[in-house]
Amino acid sequence: xxxxxxxxxxxxxxxxxxxxxxxxxxxxxxxxxxxxxxxxxxxxxxxxxxxxxxxxxxxxxxxxxxxxxxxxxxxxxxxxxxxxxxxxxxxxxxxxxxxxxxxxxxxxxxxxxxxxxx
Amino acid sequence: xxxxxxxxxxxxxxxxxxxxxxxxxxxxxxxxxxxxxxxxxxxxxxxxxxxxxxxxxxxxxxxxxxxxxxxxxxxxxxxxxxxxxxxxxxxxxxxxxxxxxxxxxxxx
Numbered sequence: 179x180x181x182x183x184x185x186x187x188x189x190x191x192x193x194x195x196x197x198x199x200x201x202x203x204x205x206x207x208x209x210x211x212x213x214x215x216x217x218x219x220x221x222x223x224x225x226x227x228x229x230x231x232x233x234x235x236x237x238x239x240x241x242x243x244x245x246x247x248x249x250x251x252x253x254x255x256x257x258x259x260x261x262x263x264x265x266x267x268x269x270x271x272x273x274x275x276x277x278x279x280x281x282x283x284x285x286x287x288x289x290x291x292x293x294x295x296x
Numbered sequence: 297x298x299x300x301x302x303x304x305x306x307x308x309x310x311x312x313x314x315x316x317x318x319x320x321x322x323x324x325x326x327x328x329x330x331x332x333x334x335x336x337x338x339x340x341x342x343x344x345x346x347x348x349x350x351x352x353x354x355x356x357x358x359x360x361x362x363x364x365x366x367x368x369x370x371x372x373x374x375x376x377x378x379x380x381x382x383x384x385x386x387x388x389x390x391x392x393x394x395x396x397x398x399x400x401x402x403x404x
Binding site: 213222223224225228237238239240273278281282283284285286287288289 | 328330332338339340341342345351383385387391392393394395396397398
């Protein structure tokens, strides 16, 4: 069965960096677009970034552009999110998700909490 | 950016009754709309895509309708496990991918 398992969350000070990882299994990872979506405490869902099968097509939400970098390693079935210059407003649960045809999200990980606070 | 607006913010319905949730897009998204269910402490789950196609394993009591700018998620006979937050998401015109703010379905 499809599994997405995030790791790397934690507490970081404003201006700091963090790298999230997502280990995928149960499907051919290189056949799918992948994405990160976040959810601030008690709030709704916010799309963060996605990338295509071979990383040739990458997009970011305006709120993270220039600070976050998405990447993948198809040999390791892994997705990453490098988060730099973190702000308090980046505090959220970050979900690794699989995109179907690059359109909607059919599988979600359990999420990893990132807290940005001094 | 296409803005998705869900109504109502909170819906109180008794078990066994029908629930109707609405989602409106700020411009046409054709039928490029998905619905998700999120229970407390859990990740969202895909319910509907293409405005009306149920995802794998989703019970028939969940149905989606609409096109253009007006969409509806209907749960025909509410079960205890259906009380959750529901989000719509458009994928016709992106980036950015945009979600509605959610409708909380609570037990009356």
